[in-house]
Amino acid sequence: MNDVLSRRASLALVAGVVTLVACERGGVRAAISPDGFTTLDEHSQPLRDDFNRDVGHVRLLFLVDPICPTCLRGLADIDRDLLSKIPRNTTLKTYVVHEPVIGGTARNIAGAAGLLHAPARHYWNPTGSFGRIAGAAYDLHHDGRPVYAWDVWTIYGPDAVWKDAGPPAPLVLMHQLPSLAGDVRFSHLDSKRFASDALSSLTAHSKRVP
Amino acid sequence: MLDAPAARTTGNGARVIGAASGAVGLGALAAALGTCCVAPWAVSIVGVAAAVALARLAYLEPILLGGAALLLGVAFYFAYRPLPACEDGSCDRSSQRRLRRIAWFGACVVTCVLVLTFLQYV
Numbered sequence: 066m067n068d069v070l071s072r073r074a075s076l077a078l079v080a081g082v083v084t085l086v087a088c089e090r091g092g093v094r095a096a097i098s099p100d101g102f103t104t105l106d107e108h109s110q111p112l113r114d115d116f117n118r119d120v121g122h123v124r125l126l127f128l129v130d131p132i133c134p135t136c137l138r139g140l141a142d143i144d145r146d147l148l149s150k151i152p153r154n155t156t157l158k159t160y161v162v163h164e165p166v167i168g169g170t171a172r173n174i175a176g177a178a179g180l181l182h183a184p185a186r187h188y189w190n191p192t193g194s195f196g197r198i199a200g201a202a203y204d205l206h207h208d209g210r211p212v213y214a215w216d217v218w219t220i221y222g223p224d225a226v227w228k229d230a231g232p233p234a235p236l237v238l239m240h241q242l243p244s245l246a247g248d249v250r251f252s253h254l255d256s257k258r259f260a261s262d263a264l265s266s267l268t269a270h271s272k273r274v275p
Numbered sequence: 276m277l278d279a280p281a282a283r284t285t286g287n288g289a290r291v292i293g294a295a296s297g298a299v300g301l302g303a304l305a306a307a308l309g310t311c312c313v314a315p316w317a318v319s320i321v322g323v324a325a326a327v328a329l330a331r332l333a334y335l336e337p338i339l340l341g342g343a344a345l346l347l348g349v350a351f352y353f354a355y356r357p358l359p360a361c362e363d364g365s366c367d368r369s370s371q372r373r374l375r376r377i378a379w380f381g382a383c384v385v386t387c388v389l390v391l392t393f394l395q396y397v
Contacts, residue, residue, distance in 0.1 A: 132318040138330035176323040 102174045102187040105162065109195055109230075112160060112188050116227045119158045123266045124221040126232060127159070128199060128214050130166040131173035135241050136216045140180045142256035143218065147263055148183035157267060159185035164196050166215045202231025205251075207244040216241040218254050220263050223270050237262045287353045291374040294350035295381035298343040302385040305339035308332055309392045336392065343385045347378070354378040 105112055116124065127143075129136035140161070151157060159181070163174050171189045178187050190196070199214035206212055219235035227233055239254040246253070308329065317326040354374045 132326075134317045134326040134330035135333070137318070137323060138327045141327045173318065176318070180323065180327070 101178060102163065102171065102189045104171075105188050105190045105195055107192065107194055109198060109232075112162065112186075112195075113227050113232075115160065115186060116221075116225075116232070120226055121223050122156045122158045123223055123263065123270055124158045124160065124225070125263065126219045126221065126235070127161045128196060128217045129161060129163060129177065130215055131163045131169040131177040133167055133169070133216065137177055137180060139216065139218060139241060139254050139256070140177060142254075143259060144181050144183070146256040147260035148181055148185075150260075151183070151264075151267075153183070155267060156270070157183075157263070159183065160188065161185055162188045162190055162195055162199075164190050164193050164215050166193065166196065166213070198231045202229070203234070203238060205240075205242075205245060205248075207248075212242065212244050216254075218259060220259070220266055222266055236266060287356070287358075288370065288374055290353040291350045291378055294346045294353070295377045298346035298350065298381045299384045301339045301343035301346065302381075302388040305336045305343065306388045306391060308339070309336045309388070340385070340389060340392070343388075347382055347385055350378040350381055 103111060116126075125143075127140065129140065131137075148159065161178070161181075163169060163171075163177065171191070174187055174189060178185070193213075196213045196215050197211070199217070200212050203214060203217070203219075205214055205217075218239045219232075220237040221233070222236050225233045225235070237259065238250075239252050239259055241254050245251055252258070317329055321329070354371070354377070358371070
């Protein structure tokens, strides 16, 4: 009896070690919650790995609070003007980072995600650190003070690689932030123009790829 | 039956109350639209789809505030319009003071909305 138990314990131990090694080597991706989102760590992982894994694709990165109506309108408008119109097999990758800026929680992500009718990866950043990192990376500031990145909408070309702590400079950055209203470098979100820019990037990319 | 000065005051009362109420109503509507991005109430109360619809109407906020300011102007005009018939002291001064308080209350509400709206941009 003891012999059987110790054999089972050994097997369980071996199975556990094998699983741990597989996870350590990246064989298993970060756990996706039943609600369909992944939690970001302080190093913006696994978004950073996902972004770099998708090099060669046009990528969209959105930063929103899942209960901010203006952000939700931005999601709905971009879905209406871009995501719902492009074919499913288009090599466009969409990432949405949800941040708790005005009190959004992980429970609100499903409602926001429901506004998109195309595949997208959703991430939850419970500490809100990603907004600070991205704000610094995008050089968002107002009167010399850093601006937290949320309600920000970006397009990346297929060559963009995330090397530093923050995301790389995007091809296009639009926002709906009053504090950036006077900044000529960034436009207020215009979903039709955003869609047009994204489609131009996709067209240019498809001409390059045989 | 009301005599002429009293009728004048009563007519002013309806105009002042109507205009001030309209200003407060438009101000409240503007506040609801304007605070939708900074106040987390919209999604939890009305749901995602209605919050999106509300956000799509946000462009109406300055128009509503302009309408509120116009109505306040009307309310103040009728509340402070000199009443010639009162020079002999025959009309109800307390009624006029009440109308002025109503106009000022409306002005306070609309000013609060304007300040809150402005704070979003700071």
